[in-house]
Amino acid sequence: EPYDFLFDTAVEAYYKGDWLSVILNMEKALRNKATVRGVKTRCQLSCANHSAFGEPLDGVGVPVPGAGSVDDLGFFQKILKRADCVTACEAEQLGSPNLHKVSEEVELEFKKRSPYNYLQVAYFKLHKLDKAVAAANTFFLANPDHTEMRQNLEYYRRMAGVHEADFKDLEARTHMSEFLLGKSSYSDDAFVAAAEHFEAAVDEYFKADQECRALCEGAYNYDGYNYMEYSADLFQSVTDHYMQILNCKQRCAVDLASTAGRNKPFEDFLPSHFNYLQFSYYNSEKLEQAIECAKTFLLFHPEDEVMKQNLAYYSAVLGDDAARAISPRQEVKRYIQQSLLEKELLYFGYEAFGITFVDPDTWTPEEVMPKKLRDKQKADRKTAARITEEIESLMKEIETLVEEKKKDSSDMTKMIVPPEGGAPLYDNITVTMTSSQLNGSQRVLLDGVITDDECRELHSLSNAAALKGDGYRGPSPHSPSETFQGVTVLKAVKLGQEGKVPLNSARLFLDLSQKVRKALESYFLLEAPLYFSYSHLVCRSAIEEKQDDRKDLSHSVHVDNCLLVSELNECVKEPPAYTHRDYSAILYLNDDFEGGDFIFTELDAKTVTAEVRPRCGRVVGFGAGKENPHGVRAVTRGQRCAVALWFTLDPAHEDKERIQAEDLLKMFSTPVKAEFSGTEVRDAAEPQGGAAEPPPGGQGTAENRPDDAASTQKPDTHADKGAVTPTAKAKTKPVSKKAKDGDQTKAKTGNNVKAAAKKQTVKPQSKQGDKKNTKAAGKTAKAVAKKDSNKAADPTSASDSANGRDEL
Numbered sequence: 001e002p003y004d005f006l007f008d009t010a011v012e013a014y015y016k017g018d019w020l021s022v023i024l025n026m027e028k029a030l031r032n033k034a035t036v037r038g039v040k041t042r043c044q045l046s047c048a049n050h051s052a053f054g055e056p057l058d059g060v061g062v063p064v065p066g067a068g069s070v071d072d073l074g075f076f077q078k079i080l081k082r083a084d085c086v087t088a089c090e091a092e093q094l095g096s097p098n099l100h101k102v103s104e105e106v107e108l109e110f111k112k113r114s115p116y117n118y119l120q121v122a123y124f125k126l127h128k129l130d131k132a133v134a135a136a137n138t139f140f141l142a143n144p145d146h147t148e149m150r151q152n153l154e155y156y157r158r159m160a161g162v163h164e165a166d167f168k169d170l171e172a173r174t175h176m177s178e179f180l181l182g183k184s185s186y187s188d189d190a191f192v193a194a195a196e197h198f199e200a201a202v203d204e205y206f207k208a209d210q211e212c213r214a215l216c217e218g219a220y221n222y223d224g225y226n227y228m229e230y231s232a233d234l235f236q237s238v239t240d241h242y243m244q245i246l247n248c249k250q251r252c253a254v255d256l257a258s259t260a261g262r263n264k265p266f267e268d269f270l271p272s273h274f275n276y277l278q279f280s281y282y283n284s285e286k287l288e289q290a291i292e293c294a295k296t297f298l299l300f301h302p303e304d305e306v307m308k309q310n311l312a313y314y315s316a317v318l319g320d321d322a323a324r325a326i327s328p329r330q331e332v333k334r335y336i337q338q339s340l341l342e343k344e345l346l347y348f349g350y351e352a353f354g355i356t357f358v359d360p361d362t363w364t365p366e367e368v369m370p371k372k373l374r375d376k377q378k379a380d381r382k383t384a385a386r387i388t389e390e391i392e393s394l395m396k397e398i399e400t401l402v403e404e405k406k407k408d409s410s411d412m413t414k415m416i417v418p419p420e421g422g423a424p425l426y427d428n429i430t431v432t433m434t435s436s437q438l439n440g441s442q443r444v445l446l447d448g449v450i451t452d453d454e455c456r457e458l459h460s461l462s463n464a465a466a467l468k469g470d471g472y473r474g475p476s477p478h479s480p481s482e483t484f485q486g487v488t489v490l491k492a493v494k495l496g497q498e499g500k501v502p503l504n505s506a507r508l509f510l511d512l513s514q515k516v517r518k519a520l521e522s523y524f525l526l527e528a529p530l531y532f533s534y535s536h537l538v539c540r541s542a543i544e545e546k547q548d549d550r551k552d553l554s555h556s557v558h559v560d561n562c563l564l565v566s567e568l569n570e571c572v573k574e575p576p577a578y579t580h581r582d583y584s585a586i587l588y589l590n591d592d593f594e595g596g597d598f599i600f601t602e603l604d605a606k607t608v609t610a611e612v613r614p615r616c617g618r619v620v621g622f623g624a625g626k627e628n629p630h631g632v633r634a635v636t637r638g639q640r641c642a643v644a645l646w647f648t649l650d651p652a653h654e655d656k657e658r659i660q661a662e663d664l665l666k667m668f669s670t671p672v673k674a675e676f677s678g679t680e681v682r683d684a685a686e687p688q689g690g691a692a693e694p695p696p697g698g699q700g701t702a703e704n705r706p707d708d709a710a711s712t713q714k715p716d717t718h719a720d721k722g723a724v725t726p727t728a729k730a731k732t733k734p735v736s737k738k739a740k741d742g743d744q745t746k747a748k749t750g751n752n753v754k755a756a757a758k759k760q761t762v763k764p765q766s767k768q769g770d771k772k773n774t775k776a777a778g779k780t781a782k783a784v785a786k787k788d789s790n791k792a793a794d795p796t797s798a799s800d801s802a803n804g805r806d807e808l
């Protein structure tokens with residue numbers, strides 16, 4: 001059973017309070033996801049042995065396509081065989097190739113460990129306390145800003161029957177847990193145990209690396225690919241794909257060095273294992289191994305002075321001849337060779353085709369990067385430093401100005417009312433209500449913006465797109481009593497090109513949203529142009545059997561560019577809110593449904609100040625800021641469709657997807673109608689197209705999860721916030737304090753060492769006292785926990801928290 005299906009079933013069960021079913025389905029979803037991954041890895045790996053490419057270069061198996069045509073055929077014959085092998089292998093074990101293909105939304109849910117959020121509540125309700133604690137902890141590690149889960153964990157911590165060992169990380173990866181155990185033994189000076197853990201970590205690292213690299217050979221992400229480049233010839237497109245694979249393989253080093261809850265990967269991760277190992281072995285009186293590991297570390301950093309000194313010391317103690325006979329680890333040598341070859345190819349791709357490559361490793365010898373690139377990077381760095389300086393000084397100036405302005409405006413008794421009332425620009429458009437008629441500011445209600453035919457066409461576009469499976473369709477992120485489907489402009493155009501929806505409808509979608517943009521610009525008398533920041537065509541449908549006793553809204557009250565804290569009558573303009581949004585407009589397409597009225601409220605999210613009944617051709621336009629909290633009443637029957645548009649005054653935040661969609665349309669069809677088409681000249685879309693920003697208010701399944709306060713986060717912007725920032729300098733050189741207090745070292749390592757130590761002046765050096773720091777930090781953490789514990793509450797569940805708070 002596909003895991004996205006199981007995930008949805010579990011979420012549905014969650015809303016019904018069927019906890020057993022939540023557990024059964026969510027556990028199965030996690031298991032099946034792991035199985036799919038396992039099969040894919042094994043298939044790639046077994047097929048690699050099945051037919052190796054060409055003659056290996058330098059003995060590391062890098063493909064060398066033949067130069068002549070017969071060789072080419074031989075090369076491609078192997079590729080075909082390999083493709084056949086992988087496809088057959090996966091099909092045999094997983095069934096049809098599309099069955100386990102899941103949407104990005106679901107992928108993201110698993111990445112954010114959301115299943116454990118649901119499981120936590122379900123386990124708790126069924127009194128499986130140890131499992132609830134483990135699930136809560138697993139979720140929290142990946143979501144350290146999640147307030148409710150933090151409270152839950154504090155609550156669990158003080159519950160009878162809960163043990164420290166229950167706070168597991170169910171998603172922990174062995175190489176990382178061994179590494180962390182190693183580090184903790186190491187800082188406790190338990191060097192024998194430390195060495196064991198670090199050895200296990202190295203073993204597991206290479207296994208995980210092999211897996212990660214094998215999976216890179218999976219599906220190629222064509223999304224966001226510029227169709228212009230698509231006409232590339234065979235070798236160019238093979239190169240593009242291959243470069244993506246190599247880039248992915250290089251990124252495995254970052255992936256493996258990352259762990260939930262740390263917002264930065266460990267620096268110099270793999271090499272550091274051998275740094276820790278050499279010192280642990282030295283302190284366990286295992287000099288051969290210490291030498292082997294020091295030499296292995298030096299493969300990465302041949303010029304590392306401290307390690308060279310340590311090696312000299314160990315060698316003197318053991319005897320130089322014996323030391324010379326010890327080689328560094330072959331496995332690591334091979335790893336470095338392979339990685340360096342990959343880097344060389346990637347840099348070649350960078351120079352020759354402009355395919356960006358950012359080296360994730362710190363140990364790469366300088367000369368691997370071509371000189372031209374090196375010089376360019378140096379120059380770029382200088383420019384960047386200068387720009388940063390300029391920006392900082394500008395920011396300071398702005399801050400001062402803002403402060404002064406604040407003082408001025410707080411003196412004024414009345415706020416300035418922004419101007420409005422310009423002509424909406426098109427003949428058929430009428431202004432039905434102004435800000436004052438809508439009891440607020442920066443609000444307008446327009447009618448006649450589009451015709452009945454146009455409404456019908458866009459309405460069918462949404463349904464056709466959703467039916468074809470490419471427009472997002474699924475449970476509503478806002479209400480369990482509705483389903484939700486959406487299609488963006490780019491999706492619509494792509495579907496148009498594939499012949500799945502009429503291309504004209506996709507064009508209409510683009511054109512009409514331009515019309516709304518211009519009408520708004522003109523009505524609000526804006527001096528600067530509005531840029532699209534995000535657009536989508538959205539339908540909300542009532543689920544007939546889920547309408548009894550319904551009290552929720554279809555879309556709870558929120559503000560489009562800040563986080564509404566209705567309890568405080570405040571709106572916080574900070575990420576994860578889409579703070580760059582300046583204006584919003586909803587273009588309605590129909591009225592044959594029940595409920596679904598749009599409401600404006602006060603900042604308390606309760607007091608309704610104006611209400612709008614959707615109907616074809618009607619637009620509600622408003623400033624996206626705190627003056628305009630709004631929501632949508634429950635849709636209790638039928639389907640409500642609208643085009644939701646968000647605009648920004650900042651060109652830097654212009655929607656890249658729309659530009660791409662417009663370019664595509666221009667390329668693939670006859671010229672676009674003149675009056676309100678996007679005729680502005682723009683730069684061509686970038687090849688990889690900056691990722692589109694996710695829909696506002698966390699569309700997609702992202703919001704379906706239980707404790708929802710943080711779920712509107714954009715993963716990228718928010719990930720860094722509030723998490724414990726590891727200090728960049730914390731990189732511990734495992735040459736140690738032990739050795740610094742030389743006498744202790746001698747005592748520990750025995751007579752042999754003592755004697756030799758006399759000969760050798762420089763002794764292994766010292767890691768800095770990171771143990772002390774840890775202890776101090778531990779103390780503060782405990783103190784805080786105690787203080788907080790007075791007011792901890794019951795573990796929050798979906799309904800508990802949803803009732804108590806508004807959607808942020």
Ligand SMILES: O=C(O)CCC(=O)C(=O)O
Nearest residue numbers: 586598632642644696697
């Ligand atoms: O559909 C509507 O009427 C409003 C939707 C909305 O406010 C939003 O998606 O942010």
Ligand SMILES: [Fe+2]
Nearest residue numbers: 558559560630
């Ligand atoms: Fe909104």
